[in-house]
Amino acid sequence: MRINYDFADLEAFLAVKETGSFHLAAERLNLSQSAVTRRVQKLETALDSVLFERTTRAVKPTLAAKRLQSRAEAILDDARETASAMRDESVAYAYQRNAVVTVAVIPTVAKLIIPEAIRRFRSQGHGARFRFFDQSANAVAESVARAEADFGICSIPELEPNTRFESLFNDQIVLVLPKDHPLVAQRRLNWTDIANEDLIVPARGTGNRLLIDEAMARAGLPLLWAYEIRRSTTALDFVSEGMGLALLPRSALASYPDRGVVFKPIDNPTILRPVGMLSRIEQKQTASEGAFKDIIRTVCATL
Structure with missing residues (x-):
């Protein structure tokens, strides 16, 4: 199965889920509100699921969003740990090369x-x-x-x-x-x-x-x-x-x-x-x- 979303889409989803607002999520991520909206829509299309019920007054997460939250957090945590480990190994390798x-x-x-x-x-x-x-x-x-x-x-x-x-x-x-x-x-x-x-x-x-x-x-x-x-x-x-x-x-x-x-x-x-x-x-x-x-x-x- 082909994966048509990326880490940035998951970050946008979690920011909206945690703040309850596309506007506040955009401020947290230092993005425009339209950029956050596009990322969430891309994720919804890739997962074939509606993640938020949008009204003029509120953004309400759906059951699919609640199920996705823990998985998205785990995926991003693993990605950050991998990036950190690779940086540490690169530094260690460079140090050993010059030790x-x-x-x-x-x-x-x-x-x-x-x-x-x-x-x-x-x-x-x-x-x-x-x-x-x-x-x-x-x-x-x-x-x-x-x-x-x-x-x-x-x-x-x-x-x-x-x-x-x-x-x-x-x-x-x-x-x-x-x-x-x-x-x-x-x-x-x-x-x-x-x-x-x-x-x-x-x-x-x-x-x-x-x-x-x-x-x-x-x-x-x-x-x-x-x-x-x-x-x-x-x-x-x-x-x-x-x-x-x-x-x-x-x-x-x-x-x-x-x-x-x-x-x-x-x-x-x-x-x-x-x-x-x-x-x-x-x-x-x-x-x-x-x-x-x-x-x-x-x-x-x-x-």
């Missing part, structure tokens, strides 16, 4: 996780922008705790009081060495195998160094190093130049293209670095932030 998600991340895992997560985020239609802080683990924790970053990706042995850590994967500390080094041919390596090598280790005070020192102390083994270096990329450069062998997280190699180096796991003890997301407790997250976190979880599940 900025700030992520603090340790450099060793940035290339391993972030590019693939961004590709998946964009492929799902999300349009938020990103601000990345590539920082040490301690700096990531501070950025999250101070609300400078929405969340962080790091390995941190101690948490700030207002943060929580969600583990994503374990990143093993490995030995990085030149491809032509004799130890490459050895199937398994123990710490005693590298006792006489020039070791390149993370600088004291870093999260990686703390993990290594604690593991060595538990195993009762000395850590005899030749070079302390703060940045993993510099340590990899030193290995490439034949200056020594480096103890680094395996993820660090993801940001270092093949330049003649390989990695070998070391056993007894095996040192694992937990990498995860750091968030503030009771923090309210945006839809974009929540979606990006879910994608990061999915990416890390494949590592």
Whole structure:
């Protein structure tokens, strides 16, 4: 059945019904009286019903008008709610398209996780922008705790009081060495195998160094190093130049293209670095932030 009336016709009908006058209805709707009359007549024709008995002194609603009133009110209420919801969704969509998600991340895992997560985020239609802080683990924790970053990706042995850590994967500390080094041919390596090598280790005070020192102390083994270096990329450069062998997280190699180096796991003890997301407790997250976190979880599940 074809519908030959619209919302404006229903509004005119209700205005006349509620005011009892075409003149007052016209004033309420800011229309001419003739315009209100035409709309009511159009509705009567479409419904094949007389809605008002008109006299020179009064406008009296018919039984059909009384039956139509509740239906007309419901139709207009639904239309207003729909329009409001669509406006809200449009505003929310526009906000999400222009929202900025700030992520603090340790450099060793940035290339391993972030590019693939961004590709998946964009492929799902999300349009938020990103601000990345590539920082040490301690700096990531501070950025999250101070609300400078929405969340962080790091390995941190101690948490700030207002943060929580969600583990994503374990990143093993490995030995990085030149491809032509004799130890490459050895199937398994123990710490005693590298006792006489020039070791390149993370600088004291870093999260990686703390993990290594604690593991060595538990195993009762000395850590005899030749070079302390703060940045993993510099340590990899030193290995490439034949200056020594480096103890680094395996993820660090993801940001270092093949330049003649390989990695070998070391056993007894095996040192694992937990990498995860750091968030503030009771923090309210945006839809974009929540979606990006879910994608990061999915990416890390494949590592």
